[in-house]
Amino acid sequence: MLQFFTGAPVFDGxxxxxxxGVAVDDGVVLALRSADEIPEGAHVVRLDPSAVLAPGFLDLQINGAGGVLFNAEPTADTAIHIAKSVRCHGVTRILPTLITDCKETLASACQTxxxxxxxxxxxxxxxxxEGPFISVERKGIHKPSYIRVPEEEDLVRLAELSLALRQNGxxxxxxxxPENVPDDAIARFAQSGVxxxxxxxxxxxxxxxxxIANGVTGFTHLGNAMPAIQNREPGPVAAALASRDTWCGLIVDxxxxxPGLMKVxxxxxxxxxxFLVTDAMPPVGTDMQSFELYGQTIHRSGGRLVSSQxxxxxxxxxxxxxVRNCTTLLDLPLSEALRMASLYPAGHLGLDNRFxxxxxxxxxxxxxITKDVEPLETFVAGRSVWKRSEV
Structure with a gap:
């Protein structure tokens, strides 16, 4: 179906x-043209003139939302529920995130x-x-008994999954x-498109x-679960900042x-x-005050989610x-904050030719969104999938 989105300013990236106006055909942008040049036969989508139409946000690290945790039930239904739960925040695409868990849970997630x-x-x-091939020393909340080095079975399973996913874009x-994964394993992952x-x-x-020379291209929540920079042992944070070609995810909460370090x-x-990630958990989008992870209660307090310890x-x-915090805490222009939530994560995945x-x-x-980054409506492949209630 041919559509024409018009009435609001457009942030084109x-x-x-x-x-x-934006002409859309079958879920793909056809052209940007003068707002009064409505294509013949197009369904006109009238937008709030006080708002801005921006590219949908991508979240590459989201453990849960809307009351559910991907680790608790790593199924297609859970992943879709999480994706739907964050549409009210302008998010159109996600990578549901499985943190360190047992072999069976990892296998289930890969299968579904x-x-x-x-x-x-x-x-x-x-x-x-996210794990289980990580450092016990820098585990954070991850369960240490599940942390391990990759085995041949893991290399084969994840390579096959990567190739299968890439067939669907x-x-x-x-x-x-990297200290727990040998170079040949990193290279095998990278060669299969991971x-x-x-x-x-x-x-x-x-x-x-x-x-990095063997295939690492990014850093997960830079600065978290990593040692601080020291003058004679700069460590992973300094390596990430010195590397010109790698991407870094950042939790701007x-x-x-x-904020001072984030500016640096x-x-x-x-x-x-x-690029921005949320690292969100089940309470996001709900009034939940706690949830269970690894059999322990995680508490919601003062804008943070913390264990009893x-x-x-x-x-x-x-x-x-x-996105809003980027403009208020980091003094970034709105245009750059929007790119950090859309174009840049797409670039990390090699999908910046589509998103x-x-x-x-x-x-x-x-x-x-409003100019204060309050979402009003979200569209996936041209279809409205969430709209803020007028009430």
């Missing part, structure tokens, strides 16, 4: 354009995620497997600690660069990383290499708030 990724309208863009993102990221790691500066990170990396367990933030812009040939995933 580069700048905000006035008096522009393809079903969700096959459906373009699901919003599920693959899977993020989806991705497998894998977080590892997007390999370093996280929950205490690896040396030198080891990180060895891992004001709790995980001090942004100044150090080339433009386009830092005070260990951070994911984050209590949605993507719209993360992150409103341009011909791109999927018509849109977030209609």
């Amino acid at each position: 580069e700048c905000i354009r006035e008096d522009i 995620i393809g079903e969700a990724a096959e459906d373009e309208m699901s919003g599920v863009l693959g899977i993020h497997v 989806a991705r497998l993102l894998l977080t590892i600690a 997007v390999v990221s370093a996280g929950h790691t205490a690896a040396s500066y030198e080891r990180i660069h060895e891992a 004001g709790h995980h990383i001090h 990170m942004l100044a150090a990396k080339p433009e386009g290499k830092v 005070g260990v951070l367990a994911g984050a209590d933030i949605d993507m719209a708030n993360a 992150g812009r409103i341009a011909p040939g791109y999927t018509a995933d849109f977030a209609l």
Whole structure:
């Protein structure tokens, strides 16, 4: 069906354009044209003139939302529920994230995620497997008894999953600690199309660069579950900042990383290499005050999610708030904050030719937001999938 979105300024991924309409055909952007040049036969979608039509947000690290946790039941239905739960925050595509768990849970997630990724309208863009191949020393909330090195079975399973997901334009993102995964394993993952990221790691500066040479292309929640930079042992954070070609995920909630350090990170990396993640958990989008993880209660308190021992367990933030925090905490222009939530994560996955812009040939995933980044309506492949109630 031919559609024409008109009435609101359009952020096309580069700048905000006035008096522009967006022609969409069969879920793909056909053209941007003058707002009064309505294509013949098009269904006109009238937008709030006080809002901005922006590319839909991508969240590459989301453990749960809407009251559910992907680890608790790693099925296609759970992944789709999480994706639907964050549409009210302008998010159109996610990688449901499986944190360190037993072999059976990992196998179950790998077996079921393809079903969700096959459906373009699901919003599920693959899977993020965060562990179990990480550092016990830098485990964070991850359960240490599940942490291990990859075995041949893991290499085969994840390679096959990556290849299968790529056939549907989806991705497998894998977080590892390079000190616990040999170079040949990293290379095998990368060769099969796995997007390999370093996280929950205490690896040396030198080891990180060895891992990058073998296929690591990113860093998971930079600065968290990593040692602090020291003058003679700069470690993974400094290695990430010194590497010009790698991407870094960042949790901009004001709790995980001090805003001053985040400004330094942004100044150090080339433009386009830092993207937003939420690391969200089940309470996001609900009034839940606690949830269960690994048999322990995680409490919601003061904008944080913490165990009884005070260990951070994911984050209590949605993507719209993360974008807003970029403008208020980090003094970034709205255009850059929007790119950090859309174009840049798409770039990390190698999908920035499909997502992150409103341009011909791109999927018509849109977030209609106020200039204060309050979502009003969300569109997946041109279809309205959530709209704020007028009440």
